[in-house]
Amino acid sequence: MTNDAAHGPLLATPWRDRDPARAVAWQTDAYAEAPWHTLATFQADVGAWQAALDAHTESPDYWMLSTHDPYRFVCALIAAWERGDRVILPADTRPATLEALDALGAARLGDIPGGLTPSASPRTPRWGTLEAERIAVSLYTSGSTGEPQRLDKTFAQLDAELGMHAALWPLEARLTLSQVSHQHIYGLLFGILRPLCERSPFASEVCRYPETLHQWLAHWHAQTRREAVLISAPPTLERLPETLDWSAVDGVLARIHSSGAPLPRDAAEHAQRLLGAEVREVYGSSETGGIAWRVQSRDTGWTAFPDVEISADSEHQLWLRTPWLADPATWTLQADRVAVDDTRFQLLGRSDRIAKVGGKRVSLTAFDRALVELPDVRRAHCAPLPRRDGRLGAIVELTPEAVPHDHATRRRLIQTLRAALAPRFENVVLPRYWRFVKAWPRDAQGKLGAACLSRLFADLDDPRAPRWLGETLDGPQSARLTLEVPERLAYVEGHFATQPVVPGVVMVRWALHAARESLGLHGVCRDMTRIKFPLLLLPGERVTLTLDATYDSSHETAHDDTHNNAMTIRLRFTFTSQRGTHGTGTLTLTRPEGACHA
Structure with a gap:
């Protein structure tokens, strides 16, 4: 394995290098036949995606790209870029989101229903031309109100920010482990494009759970004796359990990055104590890219990134100029209020x-x-x-x-x-x-x-829906949702006059809907077994819905392909409250013919 840690911007196309043995992505499975996706493998996989795109009978305006793992994502992304195609990254794969993008003329690509997948046979890729002002990706904001807004990012904008991060925090052949989605700008830049451009390896899968992080750190260090960098977010760092033996992997992480929201100071201290590395928080947005950074164990103030100019007006509103905005010379007003001291500032809250x-x-x-x-x-x-x-x-x-x-x-x-x-x-x-x-x-x-706000208040517009109050994903096939029965739920009318109750068939309906929304299970229910409703569920009652999905052994395949190839799914559901168990059962789902599992 060889690695050149020098930064190579996107427009220098580092994926076209002629070092076939260079490591691109680390195979997280300890039992994988080879520990690496090498550059030779990567280029062949890019060619396989190109073959699938070339065979598509129509010429879409955009490709709507979403995949579960970073490696397949970047192979598909480079394949589209080199063809000269435009790529949209949907913020999520909820049906309403995808249908809205369908209306724009976007074809589906990757691990979404109806998504195009790569050719089964790797092939030599075809290289095209990348231009600085060409749109590289279109993303969507996740603002707290209103409809998400589309943001176009050119290669020049991405290159400017990638170069700044490489100069400030060079990866130097360290492994990048990501716990965040690469469908958003932070995960895209830090989790995928930075290691690709700096010729450093990244993990082939997203590290979703602390137990997995512990396992991967131990495996990586035993295999290479090298350091790693963790790309994370507040929810994950706040929930790091004390019960794992973090001392066994002390010193493996060189840096931790966090973004998406300010990290509470006690959570930053908690993560640093357990993981043995400082947390460098990144402040910014989808619109602006990175603005500033801080390490709370040193100071709670924020330091502007190199080449980012900041200012505050008489009402303490933040203004900035950055090379990675569409118009780098123009001062842009932000919604945050700040107290500025030269290149540093304190956040005072939102002004909008x-x-x-x-x-x-x-x-x-x-x-x-x-x-x-x-x-x-x-x-x-x-x-x-x-x-x-x-x-x-x-x-x-x-x-x-x-x-x-x-x-x-x-x-x-x-x-x-x-x-x-x-x-x-x-x-x-x-x-x-x-x-x-x-x-x-x-x-x-x-x-x-x-998206969160929409789910929290969705029952106001749909009298058949429960109140969604949050969820926890316990694995790619398991989830726990907190639900509340609305007092005016349409289904309780007539069940019964003296004490309205939720019919059992409604609980089954809710379980199926939750499986689609939270686990991406889009199959058709063809059988129900062991269905029981031992305790009445009442309006206003708060319940936990637990979902566990398994696949028929006759259809199981290799781990990476399970989601795409399994045809029959067993979905077990349980509704429980403080009073006891309200409903349990197992549903057999069959994937619709021609559909792709999300």
Whole structure:
């Protein structure tokens, strides 16, 4: 294995090098036939993707690309780039997201329903021409309100930022392990394009769980005696368990990066203590790219990246100029308020959280702060709901003992919170819709973005849906969702007059829907076994829905291909609450003919 750690920008096409033995991606499976995807293998796999694209009968305006693992993603991305094609990276693979992109003339590519997959036979790739001002990728924001906005990034913009990071934090042949999605700008730059351009290896899969991280670090160090760099986000670093023997892999990580949201200081200290490396936080956005960085164990202030110019106006609003914006010479206003000291600054909060509710202008930040001051409230976020005439919805994280589990307790809590807010705000602007959570809902980038907000309040527009209050993925085929039964659920009408209850068939429907949304299981249910509903589920009740999917052994294939080739899925579901078990069963799903598992 050979590696040249010098930075090679995208336009220098480092993937066309003539060193066939150079390591591109590390095989995370300890039992893999070869420890590396070499440059020779990588180029052949790029050619296989090109063969599939060439065979496509239509010429789409864009390729909509989404894959589970970084290696397949970058092979498909380079194949499209070298053909001169344009690539869209969807923020998620929910049906509504994909259908909206279909309407733009985008063809599906990768691990999404109907997605094109590579040719079975590797082949020599065909190299094209990359131009600085050509659009490399189109991404979508995950803003907290409104519809996601499309952002086009040129090769020149990506190159400018990649070069800055390489100069500031060179990888120097270290392994890159990523815990974040490469469908977003942070994961794309840090998890894939940086190691590709700096000719350093990256892990062939996303490291989703702390147990996996521990295993991979130990395996990597035993195999190479070299260091690694971790690309992470606040949710993952906050939940690192003390129970694993982190001392056994102490010193393997040279650096940790975190982005997507500010990392609480105690979480930064927790991660540094367990993993043995400082956490370098990156502050920025999809629109701006990287703006600044900090290491909280040294200082809570932010330092602007090289070549990023920052300024603050009389109202402390942040203005900046960067080489990786579409117009590098123009000062751009940001929504954050800051206190600037030369190239350093402190974040003071957002300046754009003003809304008009019931004809009154209110500060959403003031609502958030007022709620956090109340007993048992850990965190709060208020947002206007456009489909509800702009009335406020409130997401409130509570201490575990304060979380309501039934209608009566929930109603009393809402009355208590509204009474506490009444002396400070007019009654007409108080939050009307409340969602109480034990853990803060976040997307893959660690944000409470538009997709999360949509799921939290989706039941307002669909009287058949439960209230979604968050979820935990316990593996690629397992999930735990927190749900609440709306008091006005359409299905409880007529079941029964003295005590409305949720019919068992509705629980089955919810389990199937959750399997599609959370695990990407798009099969058709053709059988149900061991179905039991031992305890009535009541309006206002809070339940945990546990999902576990397994594949028929007759259809199992190699680990990387399970999702694409398994035809029959056994989905076990369980609904439980503080009172006990409400429903259990196993559903047999068959993938629709011609569909691709997401």
